[in-house]
Amino acid sequence: MTENRRTELEALVTDLVSIETENPPGNERECAEYIRGWFAERDIGAKLVFEPDPDRPQVGVGVGEGSPELILNGHIDVVPAGDREQWDHDPYVPTIEEGRLYGRGSADMKTGVAIGMLATAQFADEIESGDLSGSIVFHAAIGEETAEPGTKTLLERGYDGNYGVVLEPTGFRTATSEKGLAWYEIRVDGEPSHASRPDQGKNAIVRSRPVLDALVEYDDAIRERTDELVGQAYATVTGLEAGTKENVVPEAATITVDRRFLPDETVEQIDREIDELLVDVEARHGIETAWERTRTYESAAIDPDSPLAAIFREHSEAIADAPTDPWGIEASTDVRNFVNDAEMQAITWGPGDLAQAHTYDEHVDLEDAVAGLEIVLEAGRDVLGGGSDA
Incomplete structure (x- = not known):
């Protein structure tokens, strides 16, 4: 050249x-x-x-x-x-x-x-x-x-x-x-109260624990899914946002998940998996959640x-x-x-x-x-x- x-x-x-x-x-x-x-x-x-x-x-x-x-x-x-x-x-x-x-x-x-x-x-x-x-x-x-x-x-x-x-x-x-990439935001609902009376409310951060535990288990399970060229699937918790003031029990928490998926997986399949995970957590722990897929890069x-x-x-x-x-x-x-x-x-x-x-x-x-x-x-x-x- x-x-x-x-x-x-x-x-x-x-x-x-x-x-x-x-x-x-x-x-x-x-x-x-x-x-x-x-x-x-x-x-x-x-x-x-x-x-x-x-x-x-x-x-x-x-x-x-x-x-x-x-x-x-x-x-x-x-x-x-x-x-x-x-x-x-x-x-x-x-x-x-x-x-x-x-x-x-x-x-x-x-x-x-x-x-x-x-x-x-x-x-x-x-x-x-x-x-x-x-x-x-x-x-x-x-x-x-x-x-x-x-x-x-x-x-x-x-x-x-x-x-x-x-x-x-x-x-x-x-x-x-x-790999594909899907980002999810999961909202966990609680009820606010003054922190001097914490039992009056429902702490959304505390109520997030079973969701986080379930996401860790989900990540462990899907890591078994592999592709010869791009490697493993992942579901990584990358954010937890909650709270408005030091003395207020938070009424909501938002968990962010980065889901890396393989060419033989689809976003529709992953949506179902996230939904089923949360339905199970809600049933077992009596909490309310909602989720949204905020960004998608197809594999x-x-x-x-x-x-x-x-x-x-x-x-x-x-x-x-x-x-x-x-x-x-x-x-x-x-x-x-x-x-x-x-x-x-x-x-x-x-x-x-x-x-x-x-x-x-x-x-x-x-x-x-x-x-x-x-x-x-x-x-x-x-x-x-x-x-x-x-």
């Missing part, structure tokens, strides 16, 4: 990371406008898509009319940086030290977005010149961090195709399946030996010495929208370490970024020039 291309990639990642796009609240607009302008400078038509949220545009690009069509997808929202005092590097002033670029979103996933942009521009040149027979589509999606339908909307609005690559950090491993899976996966494994091994065994990702990504909603062959793949996502001093190795771009270019040419071979 030329030195100019390396410099261009480093500069583009730096620019993207320097634009704060935290979600919540959903500050993607400035970054989306930057990306549209970047493509316009290269005479490539990029459109702002003002759905699903008119105040938070996303970007869609499509070049070519041939087949097959390859989609390169990335989300531009990032999780909040949190306590700035915990960062050794300002999260929005990208810093390069010892070959690493530090900043919020550097790993998750603005390096992937930058790679997608540069690869799309290169493929556009090769499609226009006739060197490639297929078409290239690029997504800069909103709302991935909060399970919003950014990518789903882009696919529905015509930015679709035959194959999709979600450029999340996987350390160059090719994920053909992923997704394709054939581990799919042609798209095989192409990316081949080039990842040749360029980055990446493992070639079938693999699934334990996190949740927008690949579910490709597989479940658009019914297309898609993988999650990219440079960088997923363990860096959402951390203080998040960073990406720039040599990995360069290798990632090279792999996308080589693999993408195989797909776009290969017709039915892909």
Whole structure:
């Protein structure tokens, strides 16, 4: 890869990371406008898509009319940086030290977005010149961090195709399946009273104990459910909120549960399990509860030996010495929208370490970024020039 291309990639990642796009609240607009302008400078038509949220545009690009069509997808929202005092590097002033670029979103996933942009521009040149027979589509999606339908909307609005690559950090491993994620809020009711007369009320925190015990037992049981590629199922209690004042017996408590589920489980099945668990607790302990599923990322899976996966494994091994065994990702990504909603062959793949996502001093190795771009270019040419071979 030329030195100019390396410099261009480093500069583009730096620019993207320097634009704060935290979600919540959903500050993607400035970054989306930057990306549209970047493509316009290269005479490539990029459109702002003002759905699903008119105040938070996303970007869609499509070049070519041939087949097959390859989609390169990335989300531009990032999780909040949190306590700035915990960062050794300002999260929005990208810093390069010892070959690493530090900043919020550097790993998750603005390096992937930058790679997608540069690869799309290169493929556009090769499609226009006739060197490639297929078409290239690029997504800069909103709302991935909060399970919003950014990518789903882009696919529905015509930015679709035959194959999709979600450029999340996987350390160059090719994920053909992923866990699902469902978040639940369980309300346990009590009755308030003054803490000087605690027996007059019904303490919602105390009444939460059997629910918590049942959730621990549920987690123990479902850990026996496993998938060869993505591992175990989990049900993890991640929050307990109750109380209004120090001297008031709380009238309600809210328990938050993070449920990670396998490709052969469904949210409808899990809803039933949560409901049955609470019905049993209510009957045995005489308490009142209510539950709500507040967020859902569906699980997704394709054939581990799919042609798209095989192409990316081949080039990842040749360029980055990446493992070639079938693999699934334990996190949740927008690949579910490709597989479940658009019914297309898609993988999650990219440079960088997923363990860096959402951390203080998040960073990406720039040599990995360069290798990632090279792999996308080589693999993408195989797909776009290969017709039915892909």
